[in-house]
Amino acid sequence: MRRVVAGGRADNPAVVSGFTLGLLFTLAGIYTFVTMLLPTPAGFQPASVALIAVVALVWGLVAMVLPWARIPHLLRLANGPAAMAVIALHNIAAGQDAYRYTMFFFLVFLWAGLCEARGLSLKMSPFLAVAYLGPLLADGKSAADLASISYALPIYLAVGEVLAWRTERMRRLQRRLQQLAHQDPLTGLPNRTVFTSALHEHCARPEPVAVLFLDLDGFKQINDRLGHAAGDQVLVQVSAALRAHTRPGYADLPCRLAGDEFVLLLPNTDLPTARAVADHLEHRLNQLHAADGTPVHGSVGVAVGTGMDAEDLIAAADHAMYTAKKAKPVSRRAA
Incomplete structure (x- = not known):
């Protein structure tokens, strides 16, 4: 205290x-x-x-x-x-x-x-x-x-x-x-520490809380082919897209966890609303490009809980993200 x-x-x-x-x-x-x-x-x-x-x-x-x-x-x-x-x-x-x-x-x-x-x-x-x-x-x-x-x-x-x-x-x-x-020094987004603290706080409340877990598809190939500077530019673009999807009047929290993993915390949000935000976010990601014009794609997992354990909620969002990634064609995942 x-x-x-x-x-x-x-x-x-x-x-x-x-x-x-x-x-x-x-x-x-x-x-x-x-x-x-x-x-x-x-x-x-x-x-x-x-x-x-x-x-x-x-x-x-x-x-x-x-x-x-x-x-x-x-x-x-x-x-x-x-x-x-x-x-x-x-x-x-x-x-x-x-x-x-x-x-x-x-x-x-x-x-x-x-x-x-x-x-x-x-x-x-x-x-x-x-x-x-x-x-x-x-x-x-x-x-x-x-x-x-x-x-x-x-x-x-x-x-x-x-x-x-x-x-x-x-x-x-x-x-x-x-x-x-x-704060993440590259993107300026809050980091894992901030996200974890906020997630525990919202999970302790009676309102539903949603977590969107985002992972880029084929980001390693972009880094290997174009270099880390180009990869960093992609991450900055993704962070801007996340900020653009925070809703006015809500305590939405976009964060970078590590590497090409991002999360968007949506307090007081039900599953249909969270899925709609995830669809808009994924559509926005598909409009991004790396330095050589390579399109940027990402997989977004959604999990919503009320009074749910914070670790279980983020694990559910992580699992949903991997499920979404596996459902994509191999060419898209390795783009």
Whole structure:
């Protein structure tokens, strides 16, 4: 069973970002309480620091359970400037300690880099400048103290943008791996894994489900005579024909199992309808040609079941396909 967090799936970017944001607020609130037990600088205001810690802790716990997948993107991003405002208040209440002053800002840019799109750190830089310099100006700090932003700001931006760049690359790689795991790279059709999962799901329902099992006739001869590139072109044509036979409004699923074997899953479909789809599909296949003009033929087996075991249903469709293939003249099978 897959883990679900805070209002959506665990792999939803908005949910991950919102949950991470809440977690960082929570940890920052807890640690702010811890700082009250440590040696503190002059001007430290325990009551104000405790109030800020409570606000951060409560908001963090709330943020971890909000339905971020349904919350507008800009509202989630607004938490960045809001966090900086809270940090600025903390820095005033905590006595303007230089070390404490910079660390909590760092968490904001960690969140931006790990969870949000590139460029967000740059967009938040004006808010950082206000939140960083405001307390220093209000406290009458020296020009040297104000100039410390020339160190802090580039570091924050570098961390945020580098993390965002690396995170974006990892997300692209993850999407590519997921695609390869569920999609046939040649035809772009869903693969055996997707078909098997969908078949088991539909077989568990009370509605009838049909499976069309397609195998090309004489495909090996096309490969041997014209080469694998020409064979691949034929497979791509067949995949297009399968896609064309998916019905609008239905969850029809065309897949490539392996080699020249294809299937078309037709949910909530009775036997006469499935046979009609198979006849149209076979007719369409007969209109295809290989690179040298050789006609393409295929044999289609049909099986329909209600509450039937998934393996038995695909085996029945496979058997029907071989029966159809054997019923053809030898010349057609070896074409």
